[in-house]
Amino acid sequence: MELSIWLLLVSVLLLVDAIPNPSSPDDGRVHHAPMKMAKEETSSSVQPEVSVTTISTISGTAQVLPPPSTQVPETTGSILTAIDTAGQHTETPLLSTSIPKPETLVAATGTPTAVPTPQQLMAVSPNIFQPIATDAPPSQFSRRGDHPVRKLGVQAQNSPVSTNKFYANFFLGSQSAPTWTHPYSVAWSKGGGVTKSWGMTIQHIDDNQKVFGPDPTANPTQYFINPIGIQSIVLSALELSNSTALTTDSLTEFSAHVNLHPFPGAAPMLQFPLVQGMGFVTVGYKGGTPIIESGVLFRSITKSSISPKPGVTKYIIILEDGKTWLLYAFGQPLELTVVNNGLIQGNFFIGVIQIAKDPGGAESLYDLSCGTWATGVTLSGTASGTAGSYTFSFSKDGFFASPLLMFALPHHVASFADSTRSALLNLRLATTTKGIAQAVLADSWTMQESLPISMGFAPWDIDRGELKDLSVEAIRILHSIAATEISQNISKQTDLNSMYYSGKALAKFAQITYILNTLLHDPALAQTSLTTLQRAFSKFTTNTQQFPLVYDTSWGGLVSSASYAGDPGADFGNTYYNDHHFHYGYFIYAASLIGHLDPVWAVANKPWVDALARDIANASPDDPWFPHYRNFDWYHGHSFAHGLYETFDGRDQESSSEDAMSAYALKLWGSVTGDANLEARGNLQLAVTARALQSYFLYESGNTIQPPNFVGNKVSGILFENKIDHTTYFGANTEYIQGIHMLPLLPCSSLTRTKRFVREEWTRYFDGGRAQKVEGGWRGVLMANFMGVDALGSWRFFVDPDFDEGGLDGGASRSWYAAMAGVLAGV
Ligand SMILES: *[C@@H]1O[C@H](CO)[C@@H](O)[C@H](O)[C@H]1NC(C)=O
Numbered sequence: 001m002e003l004s005i006w007l008l009l010v011s012v013l014l015l016v017d018a019i020p021n022p023s024s025p026d027d028g029r030v031h032h033a034p035m036k037m038a039k040e041e042t043s044s045s046v047q048p049e050v051s052v053t054t055i056s057t058i059s060g061t062a063q064v065l066p067p068p069s070t071q072v073p074e075t076t077g078s079i080l081t082a083i084d085t086a087g088q089h090t091e092t093p094l095l096s097t098s099i100p101k102p103e104t105l106v107a108a109t110g111t112p113t114a115v116p117t118p119q120q121l122m123a124v125s126p127n128i129f130q131p132i133a134t135d136a137p138p139s140q141f142s143r144r145g146d147h148p149v150r151k152l153g154v155q156a157q158n159s160p161v162s163t164n165k166f167y168a169n170f171f172l173g174s175q176s177a178p179t180w181t182h183p184y185s186v187a188w189s190k191g192g193g194v195t196k197s198w199g200m201t202i203q204h205i206d207d208n209q210k211v212f213g214p215d216p217t218a219n220p221t222q223y224f225i226n227p228i229g230i231q232s233i234v235l236s237a238l239e240l241s242n243s244t245a246l247t248t249d250s251l252t253e254f255s256a257h258v259n260l261h262p263f264p265g266a267a268p269m270l271q272f273p274l275v276q277g278m279g280f281v282t283v284g285y286k287g288g289t290p291i292i293e294s295g296v297l298f299r300s301i302t303k304s305s306i307s308p309k310p311g312v313t314k315y316i317i318i319l320e321d322g323k324t325w326l327l328y329a330f331g332q333p334l335e336l337t338v339v340n341n342g343l344i345q346g347n348f349f350i351g352v353i354q355i356a357k358d359p360g361g362a363e364s365l366y367d368l369s370c371g372t373w374a375t376g377v378t379l380s381g382t383a384s385g386t387a388g389s390y391t392f393s394f395s396k397d398g399f400f401a402s403p404l405l406m407f408a409l410p411h412h413v414a415s416f417a418d419s420t421r422s423a424l425l426n427l428r429l430a431t432t433t434k435g436i437a438q439a440v441l442a443d444s445w446t447m448q449e450s451l452p453i454s455m456g457f458a459p460w461d462i463d464r465g466e467l468k469d470l471s472v473e474a475i476r477i478l479h480s481i482a483a484t485e486i487s488q489n490i491s492k493q494t495d496l497n498s499m500y501y502s503g504k505a506l507a508k509f510a511q512i513t514y515i516l517n518t519l520l521h522d523p524a525l526a527q528t529s530l531t532t533l534q535r536a537f538s539k540f541t542t543n544t545q546q547f548p549l550v551y552d553t554s555w556g557g558l559v560s561s562a563s564y565a566g567d568p569g570a571d572f573g574n575t576y577y578n579d580h581h582f583h584y585g586y587f588i589y590a591a592s593l594i595g596h597l598d599p600v601w602a603v604a605n606k607p608w609v610d611a612l613a614r615d616i617a618n619a620s621p622d623d624p625w626f627p628h629y630r631n632f633d634w635y636h637g638h639s640f641a642h643g644l645y646e647t648f649d650g651r652d653q654e655s656s657s658e659d660a661m662s663a664y665a666l667k668l669w670g671s672v673t674g675d676a677n678l679e680a681r682g683n684l685q686l687a688v689t690a691r692a693l694q695s696y697f698l699y700e701s702g703n704t705i706q707p708p709n710f711v712g713n714k715v716s717g718i719l720f721e722n723k724i725d726h727t728t729y730f731g732a733n734t735e736y737i738q739g740i741h742m743l744p745l746l747p748c749s750s751l752t753r754t755k756r757f758v759r760e761e762w763t764r765y766f767d768g769g770r771a772q773k774v775e776g777g778w779r780g781v782l783m784a785n786f787m788g789v790d791a792l793g794s795w796r797f798f799v800d801p802d803f804d805e806g807g808l809d810g811g812a813s814r815s816w817y818a819a820m821a822g823v824l825a826g827v
């Protein structure tokens, strides 16, 4: 038993080690590389103590059941005929968002006649989730169909398969790494584990099963992880064997169907509709002999003598760990026979089985909602002034028309509209890394956010809004710094072999140009630098950079050509869909600044920039070229950076601040191009991101969502679906771990990183001169973040005539840092 777990772990480690680390450790820049863990927590698989006792016989007497109310159709798209439609989304009247405040344009820009007036553009749609564009990606991107990663078992799709979503493990590598739907996770057993089953393992981990380490008594501990490989309940069939194949279909933003076939090419025998937050694990049997297995072992299985609904068979299962699970069967009677204390067998069965864990007292709630299940989610949203909302409308299937039981994460519950809040149930189950999920009985949820519409390009403070004013003396000091920095060789610093570093450098020079124009009132110098910057940027818009982008027709996305030559780690795994929102976010941000100063340039380059935006944040299934929201996950409230690599820890993200940057960039690009829906979505995404970061990544004292013996770290480090590790992919220095959640310092930092949080983190790690002693670019990052504690002190640090340039990251400038600190300090 333990041997197989260790083999699993060894294979994980081998897999991880096979991915080369793309970053050289000492090139003097700040790294972000979510590719590889320097160390792996090997305690990830913990088996509960199981004692083999005699299993009780199945008790209760079978009722005479009425015939099933619904026939099982033969379609593969749905395990049943839909009996109800998605919840109705009420659309609000057409309203307008904020009126943009165009800057005084740089002189000599020419008349932007091609740019429509704001009035023509600022209407948002009743549903802001509209496509950015639907035409083919611009012709400068050549097309390739030979992506190095194959879509294992993916059936024909109507739309591109998302690469960074929760279900990706089902089409990658061994296809046996888990998928977390929260609160449950499911994984193809694939002949492994205690049961050696070929079915689907269902797991749920309670908080007291979480493993803290490496020193579990430390406070805070460095990491916590949820055990994997505990096969609590396995849904399988007698017909499944070592020739079983797993396929997926209907892969959408929030949902997927997973099918188990007795052998490749056979019709699917078991079909699992997976939706994030699903309240039951549901499986359709297309004609087979169900077997229910457990690696924890069955203590008792009791057939309920009372059917919760007509035609439903119900069993109460107690495992040897004392946990209670409920099993419901629909479509025809299901008689289970105990084979041994790890194996129960049913009769030949065409129908549906649902499984749920009862933490105590929830049986009646499950009884009420059983027999219906979610099959997908339609996302919609509204924006009006500062009022934003987004709605998940669940599509569903089932034998009964009862409302859906679904689990919401803490950040959903905190932002629920009243109508949704009233549907909360007193049923809670722990999630792996997102606190306690709470059940909701409803066919749609609406969440509300306050939109940061007053935030634009200029420095911004959450309490004071936009800040642009500097004294004559401060302008003199800052102008001399900016003039020096802008005279650097822009082309040399931006024409790199990495989209990540190139985008950061372009954004840096765009920020300095903006400051020269808008805060320092030197349009002439701004125009000169803008021209140089536009020339440097054209390397990318003409796609003639060192590793041009290609449109990958296999997965549907824009990827770096770097890895086609063989190195999967090139440019942080861009070709493998790692980090696109970081890489392209910087380009979109830089383009927004340039386009803000030169609207004609924005119009001319819109298709190219839009293509990057569509790659990371296509908001509509109507755009057939890109998956729906590759990076941002509207269930989790933040993005995942992890691309096409199988992972037993789940998707992950390290740099919460670069995630926020990507939403901010989308918002700005929407404002520059007059795409009011994009601007509104960017505002909404940014607001949701801020809430999710403050819940799960950035911990004020008193955070009650993450474990109390972890929140003292102040930041998550790398947040995975199955563990949180206070470290980074590139080293464990404190300034790396904390700093990767700070950079880049932007107007939106004041939204995502609360003042209280910044002060607490500073006191914990950096006060008393500790930040000033940090080496390299991280010193600048920390001292810029210091403006949240002492704006004047931060200003003085960056304008000091003896400033050490070695303390600046390649994507950072004294000009920008000092300008932000200066306007905040009122110098
Ligand atoms: C599958 O199992 C059968 C029967 O146990 C065995 O004969 C066969 O060699 C196995 N095939 C593989 C590929 O392991």
Ligand SMILES: *[C@@H]1O[C@H](CO)[C@@H](O)[C@H](O)[C@H]1NC(C)=O
Binding pocket: 489, 491, 492, 493, 495
């Ligand atoms: C800038 O750097 C490039 C090399 O990247 C070089 O070819 C060019 O001459 C440099 N320009 C100046 C003004 O030094």
